Structures are given as structure tokens and as C-alpha cells.
Amino acid sequence: MTRRTALWLAVVPTAFLAVFFVYPVASILATSLGRPATATGSVFDAGVVWFTVWQAVVSTVLTLAAGLPIAYVTARYDFPGRRLLRAITLVPFVLPTLVVGVTFLALLGPSGVLGVDLSGTVTAIVAAHVFFNVAVVVRIVGGLWEHLDPRIEDAARALGAGPWQVARRITLPRLRPAIASATAIVFLFSFTSFGTVLVLGGPGMATIEVDIYRRTAFLFDLRGAAILALMQMAGVIGALIAYARHQDRSRVMQSLTPATLRRPRTGRQRLVVGATALWTLVLVGVPTAVLAWRALSRGGRPTLAGFRALRVSPFVDVGAAASSSLGYAVTATVIALAVGLPAALLIAARRGRLSRWFDTLLMLPLGTSAVTLGFGMLVALDAPIDLRASVALIPIAHALVAVPFVVRTLVPVLGSIRMRLREAAATLGASPARIRLKIDLPIAGRAAAVGAGFAFVISLGEFGATSLLARPGSPTLPLAIFRLLGRPGALNVQGAMVLSLLLMAITVAVVLLVDRVRLPGRGLF
Amino acid sequence: MLEVRGLTVRYGDLVALDDVSLEVDAGETVAVLGASGSGKTTLLRAIAGLLTPDAGTISWDGADLRPVPAHRRRFGLVFQDFALFPHLDVAGNVGFGLRMSGVATPELAGRVDAALARVGLAGLGSRRVEELSGGQAQRVALARTFAPDPRMLLLDEPLGSLDPALRRDLATDLAAALAADPIPTLLVTHDTDEAFALAGRVAVMDGGRIVRTGTPEEVWRHPGTAVVARLLGQDVVAGPLAGITPPPGGAVAVRTDALRLDPNGSIEATVLASAFRGPDHVVTVDVNGERLTATSPTARRPGERLRYALDPEAVSVVTETADCR
Numbered sequence: 001m002t003r004r005t006a007l008w009l010a011v012v013p014t015a016f017l018a019v020f021f022v023y024p025v026a027s028i029l030a031t032s033l034g035r036p037a038t039a040t041g042s043v044f045d046a047g048v049v050w051f052t053v054w055q056a057v058v059s060t061v062l063t064l065a066a067g068l069p070i071a072y073v074t075a076r077y078d079f080p081g082r083r084l085l086r087a088i089t090l091v092p093f094v095l096p097t098l099v100v101g102v103t104f105l106a107l108l109g110p111s112g113v114l115g116v117d118l119s120g121t122v123t124a125i126v127a128a129h130v131f132f133n134v135a136v137v138v139r140i141v142g143g144l145w146e147h148l149d150p151r152i153e154d155a156a157r158a159l160g161a162g163p164w165q166v167a168r169r170i171t172l173p174r175l176r177p178a179i180a181s182a183t184a185i186v187f188l189f190s191f192t193s194f195g196t197v198l199v200l201g202g203p204g205m206a207t208i209e210v211d212i213y214r215r216t217a218f219l220f221d222l223r224g225a226a227i228l229a230l231m232q233m234a235g236v237i238g239a240l241i242a243y244a245r246h247q248d249r250s251r252v253m254q255s256l257t258p259a260t261l262r263r264p265r266t267g268r269q270r271l272v273v274g275a276t277a278l279w280t281l282v283l284v285g286v287p288t289a290v291l292a293w294r295a296l297s298r299g300g301r302p303t304l305a306g307f308r309a310l311r312v313s314p315f316v317d318v319g320a321a322a323s324s325s326l327g328y329a330v331t332a333t334v335i336a337l338a339v340g341l342p343a344a345l346l347i348a349a350r351r352g353r354l355s356r357w358f359d360t361l362l363m364l365p366l367g368t369s370a371v372t373l374g375f376g377m378l379v380a381l382d383a384p385i386d387l388r389a390s391v392a393l394i395p396i397a398h399a400l401v402a403v404p405f406v407v408r409t410l411v412p413v414l415g416s417i418r419m420r421l422r423e424a425a426a427t428l429g430a431s432p433a434r435i436r437l438k439i440d441l442p443i444a445g446r447a448a449a450v451g452a453g454f455a456f457v458i459s460l461g462e463f464g465a466t467s468l469l470a471r472p473g474s475p476t477l478p479l480a481i482f483r484l485l486g487r488p489g490a491l492n493v494q495g496a497m498v499l500s501l502l503l504m505a506i507t508v509a510v511v512l513l514v515d516r517v518r519l520p521g522r523g524l525f
Numbered sequence: 526m527l528e529v530r531g532l533t534v535r536y537g538d539l540v541a542l543d544d545v546s547l548e549v550d551a552g553e554t555v556a557v558l559g560a561s562g563s564g565k566t567t568l569l570r571a572i573a574g575l576l577t578p579d580a581g582t583i584s585w586d587g588a589d590l591r592p593v594p595a596h597r598r599r600f601g602l603v604f605q606d607f608a609l610f611p612h613l614d615v616a617g618n619v620g621f622g623l624r625m626s627g628v629a630t631p632e633l634a635g636r637v638d639a640a641l642a643r644v645g646l647a648g649l650g651s652r653r654v655e656e657l658s659g660g661q662a663q664r665v666a667l668a669r670t671f672a673p674d675p676r677m678l679l680l681d682e683p684l685g686s687l688d689p690a691l692r693r694d695l696a697t698d699l700a701a702a703l704a705a706d707p708i709p710t711l712l713v714t715h716d717t718d719e720a721f722a723l724a725g726r727v728a729v730m731d732g733g734r735i736v737r738t739g740t741p742e743e744v745w746r747h748p749g750t751a752v753v754a755r756l757l758g759q760d761v762v763a764g765p766l767a768g769i770t771p772p773p774g775g776a777v778a779v780r781t782d783a784l785r786l787d788p789n790g791s792i793e794a795t796v797l798a799s800a801f802r803g804p805d806h807v808v809t810v811d812v813n814g815e816r817l818t819a820t821s822p823t824a825r826r827p828g829e830r831l832r833y834a835l836d837p838e839a840v841s842v843v844t845e846t847a848d849c850r
Contacts, residue, residue: 420608423575426595427602428622429673434596438621442612 006346010358013343013403016335020396021365024376031379032226045211045224049231052207055122056190059129063186064179066130066283067137073276074138075145077269078261085277086138087515088284093135094511095504096461098478101199102485102500103287104128105493106294109200120202128196131287133186140185144178150260184243188236194370195463195478199485208232209464213371217468222375229372236367291504295497306494313495315487316480322502325460325477328391332398332459333452339399340406340451347407348414362407365400370464373397378468391474397465402455409454413447446517453514457507477503526551526709527572527677532581534567541567542578543733549677552707556714556724557735560756564733565713566605569679572711573602585676596625601675605682607666609654615641615665616650622673640672641665645698660691667699671706678703680712684719696722717757721745729753745780751843754778761843762815767791767835771842781807783839784819790834799825 067089074086092100104127108118118124148171156170157163172179194209201210208228215225264273298305310318343362347355365373377393421443425435463478470479477499484496527549534542541564549555559565570576572583574595583590590598601622609618620628620637628636641647644664649657657665663683670678683699684692700723703710714720720727721741729737729744729752737744737753748754751761764770764777768791771777784792794810794817801807805820810831819833 420604420606421610423570423573423595424602424604424608424610425621425625426575427573427598427600427679428669429596429599429625430621431594431596434625439610446612 006349009342009346011342013339013346013358013362016339017361017364017400020377020381021368021373021400024380025368025373026376027380028222028372028376029226029230032222035223047204048206048208048211048228051122051205052191053235055125055129055207056187056193058122059126059133059190060183060187062126063130063133063190064137064183066279067134067182068141069272069276070134070138070280071142071145073273075142076150076261077264077273079264079273079277081277082261085280086142089135089138089280090511091135091288091508092131092284093133094457094507095132096463096478096507097132097193097195098199098463098481099195099461099500099503099507100128100132101196102481102496103291103504104131104196104200105485106291106497107287119200120205122205124200125193125197125205128200129186129190129193131283132196133189134283136185136189137182140182141175141178145175146261148174180243180246184239188239188367191235191239192232192367192369195461198463198482208235209369209371212369213464213467216371216375225372225375229369232369233367240363240367288504291497292501295494295501298494305491306498309491310495310498313484313492315483315492316475316495318480318499321475321477321480324391324474328395328398328476329456329459331395332402333455335395335399336402336406336455337448337452340403340410340455341448343403344407344410344414348411359407363404366404370397370401370462371468373400374465374468377465391469391471394466394469394476395459397469398459398462399455401462401465402458405454405458406448406451409451410444410447414444449517450514453510457510460503460507526553526586527711528582528584528587529568529572530582530584532568532571532583533579534564534571534576535579540733542571545581545730545733545735547711547728547735547738549709549711551709553726554703554710554712554724555726555728556712556720557728557730558714558717558720558756559730560715563730565715565730566681567733568730569602569681569711569713573600573679574598575602599673599675600677600679601670601673602679603666603670603681603683605685607662609657609662609665609669611654613654614650615646615652615654615657618654618665619650619668619672621669622675626673628673636672640668643671643702644668660695663691663695667702671702675708678708678710678712680710682714682716683712685714685716692719699723729756731756746838747841748778748843749841751776751778751845754841754843760817762812762817766812766815766840769835769837769840769842775842775844778841778843779817780839781818781820783836784810784817784833785836786819786821786831787834788832790832792833792835794819794831794833796825796827796829796831798827 070085070089074082095103104124105119108116108124108127110117110119118127152174153166153170156166161169191207192209193207194213197205197207197210198213201207206214208231212225212228212232215221215228264270295306296302296304310316343358347359347362349355374397377397381393421439422435425439426432430438461478462476463482466476466479467482470476475483481496481499481503484492484499527547529545529547532542532545532547533540543564545564545568547555547557547568557565557568567576571578574590574593585598610621613621616634616637619640620633623633623636637650638647641650644667646661646664646668649661649665654662654665667683684695696719703723712720712723725740727737727739727741727744728735729748731752737749739747744753745757748757748759754761758781760779760781761776762779764775766777766779769777784794792812794812796808797811797816798809799806799821801824805822806824808819808821808825808831810817810819810833821831825831
């Protein structure tokens, strides 16, 4: 790739980020910090920051504890349903966070099936975070684990190490890079958690992002919100730097082998596999099943009352919400691909500093408060064209959040359309033009389809930025869910659960569809 | 047929190929034998047209190939890691070259099936490539290369990534396939057995140069240089040994079949180690302070003294320098 091509590829993503991300966020932060402190809630709330950090730490530790056994069993043992077990852990991870919140409201909330009301407690929040994030541990740690040469462990056993010594001195150190990756990602998701905490958290229970939302949307304390947004950004960047340092230090040569699975033979092995499979089903299946049951039953009997109530609800127009959600999702997907494709080509070509700098820039929206982003767009984008009143901002905001995922999906695949495949095609008589058509395009096309699927799902579930950008008359599905939850009455709550179930079904369907076109490879997605 | 003259390829300061000349005639199979890093894969890639040499010519039937891009050379190349297309199934991979050469769709399926049947994989056309075992992937790679009737076959360590049992099977199959088809073939390998089993002529490469060419037997009997002798698994000693005194700068290459147990033999040896390798025991012995490898029908204890006679046919004088041209 020539420097000229690289610069051309950089134009669209750079312009997009500059206009729709850097400018609005910077200007809202600058304006807000210049304001005098307001009377309400302007006092910096250290409690919120402390709560955000410690619940994220607890969520991360428990997610590791919940996910490592699943990672181990699916990486080392061959048993019927192994792939299925791994696949179902991915279901919570693709759900909109608001739907995760509603799911745990159905499980642990008032009149929850367990009979105890844990809503408004940190227990419910942490449980939801574990449910949502367990896929990260299973995918990343399990992905490395199954490719670690098991003979190294055998060698240690032969040298006289007991099972625990092998785990502590051999297996864990070898898994360290993957465990560190998973820890960093789970921590960041829990640290910036919004929809889940908004639904499950009680009055005194807010993460930084929830507090930013409260201050921006209800208290009009923009100065306080801006300070919190900067703190959140600093926290995210700090965590990412710490993670990068750790990865650099702990990089070791690993001898990776094709997956070697063995059937569980001894009674003990069978017990471990069986118990872990059961645990996975409980962890992922029970909350999902409870949501479905609560959405589709009343007084212990199945009913479609929730659906009927939704149809005639005075608070939301479900048809309109669904159609605007789908419209935004399609538009956001197109934008995310238009921005993400050139960006991924540039990053995959590895043009030194330019590519690395670009990679980091694209990841920034993930570390930025979505509420701040939405509000910044609303306030700052008034010239030269006044976009504030236009609904165009919603898919643009969604695309900003989706682009990092599109890029992460595309880069490994584009990088791996290895020279060898092109050379093989050439020796089989394919001209350079036909190589692009028959090799590059189909392989990149599948990756783009996978990226598009994720962009679509992210847009469907996005809540933070949308909550500020959407006009009151035309909510999206997540906004409709949130609005119903805010209304009194069991039927409204049930309506919210029906909508959550619907959103869950659409999301899972899209992800299953995407899975069919994906080429084999390792990684989170 | 194929004629390579004075081929030189540099990667920055590193000279990967240094003035290499080589011919492959019609129906002939030539093996380029060399350790890893000796330049043999670079040679293959240059012939396939995948890299542009810094100097030298490559020609086919007298016509210069330099202006001909890789996709018009009709040289089939089998990669060491197979390089199967992950987005196509087995039939898609095998049919790729046929499509490129404009074979019509109705005819395509039949030719793909025939190519698969030829490598013993009939009926596997709809498999995804990641579901294949190593041996199957190897056969698909072969079928993919054979299918569009290339005018020459280039094989990069064709059996290198397979386990030993499979290697034996495939080596036999491959030798039969090459014998059945008069297509000129150039294969590169680091494995002496593979080179000898498949090729009628062997070119030994070291440091980017071809240091010895000949039939497997010629090369085996007269390696010429110490480097070649060691690559073939022969012992190289400074000598003199049993009356053979190498000239200055020379050495004696001794094959494992050179030493014969003989109570009246002239060579007195002390056993250093003995190991059963079936059918015989391989014995490492010390002769006048130099290590040699010999065989013995029975196990020997370290320290044991043995007498050997030397078969002069199994010994050759070699030069220590790499370049013998």
C-alpha cells in the first residue's frame, strides 16, 4: 500500500471521527467545565466513583471465577454439546445492557421468581455483570487454553508436580496473557456499565455513567457531568495502559498446538464436566428462561396479556419504536461499514505509526461516556448545518460505538488473507484482478458481514446516547422499554419484559446468522 | 524444459540465492536438498514467478520467463502449509485453477471429481477445508495443483508437515503419481529420504548455492564436500583413516555401512554408546580420537573394544570448503 493510498483511506474515518466525536465531545466538556457550579448535586460525589470501581472489581473477580471452569472444560474435554455450551455463553454478551438489566429484574426484582427482592442491591448488579461478561472469559481464556500444548502439563506431572502445583506453576502462568485480556475487558465493561445499573440500581446506587446521565438529563448539572465524564475517560485509558504494559512484560513464547480434546474418562472427570455444563446452563439459561416466563405468563399461567397490553399502551407505540429502531440499525450499519472498512484496511496494512495512532483513535469512543457523546452532539452540531433537530444523529452516534467492533472483526481477517493464499491463487492462474475478486473480496466480504451483524446488534441495543438524541415522540425499542419500566403497574413492567424478550430474540437471531458466514479463527467475536 | 541460469536473489544484505543454475528436463523429477535457510524455498518462489530475481534468467523451452507473471506460467506450486482457501470447500479449492483457465461449469464438476478420485478423496468435495486432517489437506493441495494440468510441478517440502506414518504412505503415493505423469517436477526438501525416494536427480543447496548435483546414488557415494556429507548423515573425520590420507584442506566422509566387524580388521575402535535401531544396533565408536558410527548385530557396552574392517567403497574424500565448483 502506497503512502498516497493510506492517506486516502484515512480521510473518511478521520473526518467522521473529527466531526462527530472529537468536536462534540471536546466542546461539551469545554463548555461544561466553564460553567459555574449549580446548586444541585454539583458537589463532587466521591461515593459514586468508589462504588463504580469496587463493583467493577467484584464483578470482574466473580466473572473470572464463573467463567474459568467453563473455559477449562470446553477447552480440554470432548463431550457431546461442547460447542453448544460455548455458544450459549455468548448469548448474554450480545444482549443490550438494558435487556440484561430487565432480565435480572425479572429474576431478582420485586415479585421475582426467587421470592426475594434484590433489585436496588449491588448483588443484582454484580450478578447481571457476571451473566453479561462470562462469554469474555470463556472465549478469550478458553480460546488460548485449547491451543496450549497439554504435554507441558504432562511433563510437569512426570516431574512430580501434583495437580494443584501444575495449575499454579504451569497452567496459570501460561494462561496469564489471556486472563489479563479478559480481566481488562470485563473490568472496563463493568466500570462503564450503564443500562444494567440504571434498571437494577437503587437510588443511591449509580456508576459514573449513570450519574452522568442523571446530572445531564435531570439535574442539568453539566459541570458535574463533565468532570465525571473526564474521570471515566481517565479510568478507561489508565486501565488500557496498565493492560498494555502488562501484556508487554508478560509476553512469552507459547508453543501452540491444534486443539487436543480428550473424552472425560474417570468418574471424577465426568463429574467435573457434568457439573460445569450444569453450571453454564444455570448461569445463562435460568435468567433467560425466567425473563421469557415473566413476559409470557400471569399468575402462573401462560398468557399473551403482555403483548395485548403493549399494543394498546398509551405510553409507547411499539410498531413505531420497532420500525425506527430497525431503520436506525440499518443506517448505522451502513455508516459503520463505510467508516470501518477503510480504517481496517489501513490498520491491517500496518503502516507503522500512522496505523497504530489510528487504531487508538478509533477505540476512543468505547472509552467515552455515551451520554456525554449524545449530549455533545446535541449541543455542538449546530453549524454549518443544524443537525440537532435531525434524527440523523442517532445512527451516527450508534455507528461511532459500532466502528471499533467492525474494525476489530475486520483487521485480523484482512491481515490473515495471507500472502500465501494470493500466491497460491496466482500459481493456479488467477490474475491480480481475479485474485482481488475471488480471494480478497469473498474473505473480506464475510468478515464485513460479521462486522455488519455486530454493528446492527449494537445499534439495536444502544441506549446511552440515544436517550439524549431521540425525540420524545419517536423512541427506539430500548427507550420504549425504559419508558415502560418507569410507569407504575404490573402490565407496564410486563410490557417491558415482552419487548426485552423481543429484542433478545432479534439479537440472537442476527448473531446466529452472522455465525454461519464467519470463517474459523480465534478471538472474542 | 526448465532452465535456470545464474539466478541471484538478495533480501537487503542477505544473499538468499547466489548464482544458481539448474535444469529440469521433460518427465524428470529433481529434488533440491538443503537445510532450512539454505535458499531452497526462495528458488521455488523465483521459478513460480512469485518474486523477481536480482540477476539471472529462468527460461522454459528456450523462452525467457522473466516477463511472464506467475498466473500465466502454468507452474503448479504445492505450498508447505498447503494454503487452502478457507472460504471455499474442497471442490471449490480443487476447481479453482480450472475456473481460472476457463473450464465451463458443466465440465468442471466431473474434472474436480476426477482430480479428487486421483488422490483418493472421492466424495469429499463438499467438505469444509478446516474439517480436513493433515493428510487429507495435503492430498487436496495436490489435487488442486494437478487439476488444471500444469506444465511443471513445484513442491515445497511436500511431506514436511505430516507425521511419519503418513509421510511414508504419501511418499509412496506421490512417487507413483510422479512416475505415472511425465510432468517435470522440482521439489525442495530438507529430508534426504524424501529427496532420494522421489527424485531422479538431486541438487544439494547450502548458503544459497548449489554445491552438488547428481543422481541420488552419485551424491550418496561421492558427496564431494563435508557439508553435503553431513547433510546426508555421513561422518566426516579429518583422517588419516585405515590408510586413506586426505589432501590438505580435505577430510574423509564415512558412511554408516563403511565399518564391518572383522576380528582381523585394521581399525581398532572403542565403543562410546550403543542403541538398538532395528534391525541392527547402531554403535558410536571412537577411532583415534574421532567419532564414527557403525552397526553391530548385537548390543555393545561402552568401553568395549572392537575391530572393524573398512569398505573402501563406502568412504570418500571430501573438501572442507563449501564450494567445490
